[in-house]
Amino acid sequence: MKTVRALIADDQTMVRQGFTVLLNAEPGIEVVGQAADGAEAVAKVDELAPDVVLMDIRMPGLGGIEATRRITSSATTTARVLVLTTFDLDEYVYQALRAGASGFLLKDATAAELAHAVRVVAAGEALLAPNVTRRLIAEFSRLSAEPRSLPRARTGNLTERETQVLSLIARGLSNAEIAAHLVVADETVKTHVSRILLKQNLRDRTQAAIYAYESGLVRPGGA
Template sequence: MTTRVIIVDDQAMVRAGFAALLAAQSDIDVVGEASDGARGVELSRRTRPDVVLMDVRMPEMDGLEATRRLLAPPSGAGGATAAAPVGPGLAGEHRPRVLMLTTFDVDDYVYEALRAGASGFLLKDAPPADLIAAVRIVAAGDALLAPSVTRRLIADFARQRPAARGRPETRLKALTERETEVLTLVARGRSNTEIAEILVLAEQTVKTHVSRVLTKLHLRDRAQAVVLAYESGLVTPGE
């Protein structure tokens, strides 16, 4: 299958370079470019891409706000499930996966982007092969960041800026005891293989539990699961 991609960046040279690189791949189709977040949101709703490459810092509307608008559930929907994502104001539309592009290794924008539902981030100076691989990983439904990297990133910001804890704790009540155990281990940076060994389960069973956790909590991927686990107090920084 071909992955449809749009590129949102305020630098024309960056857009052109990324577009040329990705368009050369037989399984990737670049269907549009935009120079700021507002145009990126409009373009995404019009072209319905699978993946949006989104610059973090742009004039007019930055990548963070654009990501929020692209991935937020429609008003009155009560939250969209990971199994049936719905675009804002466009009932039934598939929401794209967002891959953030940044010149900074770790910054507050990245943390907020993950909270908004981005599937990961990539440094702009990463090797070309990494960009191609990142698009494929995100399109396949996986979070780009390795579990341990995600855990450290969220732990750092959770330590610096604790979030309100009321709503997430209520949401966690929907999980079974086993699902809570799995979520805790995901947040601690454990892979599915490691979780299977710790809980003495088949790896496929762990995958099923992770999928159910994401569905019950209306999360898109493991990155958002880690955010929720820290912000709810299920896992604490330095634990």
Template sequence: MSVQPPPIRIVVADDHLVVRTGFAELLGTQPDFDVVATASDGAEAVRVCRELSPDVVLMDVRMPAMDGIEATRRLAGSAADGARVLILTTFDLDEYVYDALRAGASGFLLKDVTAERLFDAVRVVAAGEALLAPAVTRRLISEFAQLQPKPDASASAALGALTPRETQVLRLVAEGLSNPEIAARLTVTEETVKTHVSRVLSKLGLRDRTQAVVTAYETGLVVPGARGK
């Protein structure tokens, strides 16, 4: 008899009552989800997350008292195995999304997301994967990487620890390719790609795939608008 894994513990943070209640009720329809709390601002989100240790936080960006970016920074920096943050945004290339990713968010969702997409996103992030759809990765990161005035010198130096193949994999990740797409591009197995990605994260001291994408652009490994070979 197989043992069922524990439910994914979720906190919903949004300053609009209707929005956070709606998301909480929708998530509560899934048997593998447990919405343990909601929060009306970033400060409350940080407090309840430290008390309850959820797996995933749905985090609005614009909130009073403490915005979602600062809350994300505090939660992501508190522990390597802490809550994964999914940013909620109206998008339209929201200027705050890139800051949120740099703060340690694992991805983002549009507020008009479909129910199935929401459920999938929570499960993906809870499993430790990043939520950056390839097409959106190219658009979002290419836009906001241009806001960085200079490559990060210390991070650039850290790239020297990567093997040529690991560097190549990082570049392809940053261009928005999924593991199966990278495997096809390099003519290797998907498992081999997963191993390379894991080693890249370990060597660069990164939390997840999202941070790897941001690092690749900040170091100048990938130039906005360019395409790898």
């Protein structure tokens, strides 16, 4: 199994060192570097080519949101960003997700939760836990612009079933839950998800969920 290379970006030395110790103790994960601010994180991504960046939001100089945007929009890296935050409804987390982060993790997470999050994001999935991240996306999409009707130019290439799957992703359902809801095989759902991401040029499930909310396909708090 390929070792997951991680970079930790946080302005607190104790946080960086603590996470480094915890992750290096996990099989299949190696911390290849640390950064004390966003600018250093961007530079270290170019230098070290990590698979996952654990990114603090509030850092001096270049903050975590802009650093996330630069990393995820770069054509020279495939690194995914996992946002670190103190509160699960941090107002800046939604901005970070919009900037391209694949999910977020509370700083008081256990070693097992931390390792799981890194592995999930490295595997190309989004850390979209229904009990937390769905609530966050729904809450902060209220703060964004008024949802618009789904633009025909961007959604006309989705089939009716793909549109159904996208709306269920936005509500935080896993592939297995979507499969059960639609009474189809798990592999069929995986195929639909892959096609949605490809057609809409989205990085992962988190970005798909945000797109569904902001485009108006799913309304915050809607059924």
